[in-house]
Amino acid sequence: MSNSISARMAQALLACAMLLSSYAEAADKLAHVTILATGGTIAGSGASSTTTVGYTAATVGVNQLIAAVPELAKVADVKGEQVFQIASENMTNQHWLTLAKRVNTLLAQADVDGIVITHGTDTLEETAYFLDLTVKSKKPVVLVGAMRPGTALSADGPINLYNAVLLAASQEAIGKGVLVALNDQIHAAREVTKTNTSTPDSFKTPELGMLGYIQGNKPYFYRASTRKNTADTEFDVSKLDSLPQVDIVYGYANVNPVALNALVAAGARGIIHAGVGDGSLAAPVKTALIAARKQGVLIVRSSRVGQGIIARNGEANDDELDFVASDTLNPQKARILLTLALTRTTDSKEIQRMFYTY
Template identity: 45%
Template sequence: MAQLYRRRCSSWVYALVGAIIFAVSSSFALAQTGKAPMHSSLPRVLVLATGGTISGKASERSAISYDAGAVTGEDLIAGVPGIEKLARLKAEQISNIPSQNMNSKVWFRLAERINQVFAHDEADAVVITHGTDTMEETAFFLDKVIKTSHPVILTGAMRPSTAISADGPANMYEAVKVAVDPAAQGRGVMIVLNDTIHAARWVTKTSTTSLETFKSQIAGPIGAVDAASVRFFGPPVSFNHIALPTEQNLPQVRIIYAHADMDAQQIDEAVKAGAAGLVIAGMGDGNVSQEALSGLDRAVKAGVIIVRSARVGEGFVNRNVEVNDDEHGLVVSYDLNPQKARILLQLLLANHVRDKSKIQQDFLARY
């Protein structure tokens, strides 16, 4: 009886010691990673961090100033409670810059890494953390050159991580929530901020400070997300894609902003500087002064591709309305704002497309 009692006590002691060791190990893992152990059945999400306000820290310059790109992707993940219950997360630092410094080198790096991830089955979805200033441009570039059914989501923040009411953690959580939702498949590159899901083609930043800065002026958002659910407002819409240029550089295309009392000086100087294309952020439905239009005629004769867009922020720029585009040899942007029209023209020129009728078709083709 005494031996049986000792064996039972020993078994109980061993079980207790094992439980303590497991608890200590789990606590240590949690302290090291900021997250509880991840379940192997969860979807795999790769977070590609590029910097921006979401990774910013407060500065002493003023009450609202901050330095972007001060926090790593790993830190961002660790600062979002409950995110480990959504997916198995891994972070890679592609860059750590404010998005006003975003450039085509980072775009190519992102595109190549995303293509590699899905080609080698490294993840089920990709979430990119990015500053808001140029987020729509990065999203549009990636949407044009990446052809995959896997979700690619960009997210960021309007307030730095050290702000009293930072919006980054909620945006990060919701971006991952959308990325792992089955209904997100086949929808191209999306932007998720402020409980809203936007398609890359239509979304644009509209406010310098508001949390509701991103809006899809023409088509509206494609969905909404909250702590309980992800809701898409319609079926997936696929857009035409363009090959990622093999030379990993984009030709010079400049945006010229139209205004009252406009002359042709900027147009002529851009041509002299070697611009392969110009995008006009025109007044109204893409208009410029008569003097500027004469400058565009000279640019066309010099072999420069001209795209008329609009500075007003909403609406279509159609052909042959107030300007005879056929007569002047111009391309119109339709629903693309100047910054996205620039990227599309760069990609087409980088792929050696110079026929204006083909370029115009690419600006119109959406499905």
């Protein structure tokens, strides 16, 4: 009898050992994803469960964000790091440099397979595009945010974070450039934009369309951006401590050159003109832009419309004026590309090439 009991105990111990081994093996197979938290609505809180506007952003730390979504442990080995704790309207060039350097440091490590960055939605598309041009790895980098604070009914932050980690841990996301994941959708950093002040479906890619969906714990890609990104770009911020000043001037009826002249006087090295229509230039502003260019300021024609290509030599003779056309980049993203371009060259023809490359 004792031999029989001993045999059963041995079998039970062996079964437990095999089970533990299988758990360990499963854990080893999980991708290692680091969540870099920067604040924003996804880390915000409101006075009540129905507070979806007028809440306070950037009040919840990264460890609390992770703890609120225990399902993350099923899709990745997750670690968190609080990089900033700000509302994203306060994002600056210095924040971007710090973030890009940290992302590149982490992605160079063998024990990091992907990065998720939690971010406020107001400037999320800008940070995403900056990283799309400065990250030096093909490993997935996914930006995620929320349109409602975590204290609200039907808060979108937890599911968005879960989907972002799942995406960053996936093989499908490798080499796709920096991605944005909200509302069960996958977007390219270059093309996505915020389109609504408050609704959860705010992030869209006008005309060109999103890259795919996240459904049933799996990303589905239907297209990819054709523009160079991440490891294939020529931009290196590893040794930069600052970025050149580039500002945006908005076009409108009855516009005057006061704002433009003030920005040039304040030291702007580049100006994005967010013109009406196809980047049209009102006469008084055109004169001021020509004068600024003669002073060495780089001028890029963009549009406030938000969709379409800016035709070079269309609404202005760019060749004659030595201006640059922004292609399909909206003003805020054109500013980012011109800022990085100016760390490489002041040749307008080279910068135009960059706008058609990235």
